[in-house]
Amino acid sequence: MKQIALDIGLAPGPTLSSYFAGSNEPALKHLQLWAGSPTRSPVPTYLWGESASGKTHLLKAVEHSLREQGASAGWLDASVHEPPEFDPAWAVVLLDDVHLYTAVQQHAAFNWFVNAQTHQRGVLAAGLLPPADLQLREDLRTRLGWGHVFHLQVLHEPERRAVLRQEADARGVFLGDDVMDFMLTRFSRDLGSLVALLGRLDGYALQTKRAITIPLIKSMLENE
Numbered sequence: 001m002k003q004i005a006l007d008i009g010l011a012p013g014p015t016l017s018s019y020f021a022g023s024n025e026p027a028l029k030h031l032q033l034w035a036g037s038p039t040r041s042p043v044p045t046y047l048w049g050e051s052a053s054g055k056t057h058l059l060k061a062v063e064h065s066l067r068e069q070g071a072s073a074g075w076l077d078a079s080v081h082e083p084p085e086f087d088p089a090w091a092v093v094l095l096d097d098v099h100l101y102t103a104v105q106q107h108a109a110f111n112w113f114v115n116a117q118t119h120q121r122g123v124l125a126a127g128l129l130p131p132a133d134l135q136l137r138e139d140l141r142t143r144l145g146w147g148h149v150f151h152l153q154v155l156h157e158p159e160r161r162a163v164l165r166q167e168a169d170a171r172g173v174f175l176g177d178d179v180m181d182f183m184l185t186r187f188s189r190d191l192g193s194l195v196a197l198l199g200r201l202d203g204y205a206l207q208t209k210r211a212i213t214i215p216l217i218k219s220m221l222e223n224e
Contacts, residue, residue, distance in 0.1 A: 027150035044123035049152030055126035083108035086115035095125035
């Protein structure tokens with residue numbers, strides 16, 4: 001059955017508390033301690049795993065946590081075609097989707113990494129592959145792998161069901177098993193997308209004064 005990939009994110013934004021860890025609990029606890037400490041370790045952390053394992057969620061959540069503390073972070077992903085120079089005011093450097101970096105982005109990432117070490121700033125990076133398998137310049141690849149490395153696992157379907165059920169209960173929304181089956185088989189398995197979809201469905205159900213059913217989901221998609 002064809003999946004519908006939704007280009008939507010969590011609202012109001014990913015946080016560490018909204019990340020359902022499952023078997024990724026060690027990585028989450030590490031980042032909670034690291035992001036919450038004003039004297040966070042400059043030893044780099046690298047997260048890797050397949051799409052929908054929550055890598056970007058965790059990087060954005062760390063950025064959010066720092067922002068709440070009044071700190072700023074340097075952010076680089078594959079969409080930043082002209083990376084800025086390293087800013088000593090940054091508390092940390094966040095490097096997302098490093099496996100997609102161009103030569104220009106790799107050069108910037110290496111420069112940020114070196115400066116972060118010089119200024120005793122933290123580095124948190126994420127990619128699809130383990131460090132040894134990254135097709136990057138050698139000096140950047142080796143630096144990504146010498147600190148803490150966590151392999152993130154995608155949540156299994158029972159875990160995704162549990163999260164959706166928990167979110168629905170928190171909203172006072174009833175999700176029938178048929179609706180849950182439809183959401184899990186027809187849409188992206190990324191948990192953030194599924195939770196955001198639930199939020200949209202809740203709003204649409206309130207607007208139309210209808211219960212959340214498969215016809216309601218189809219109606220919402222047709223009217224967007």
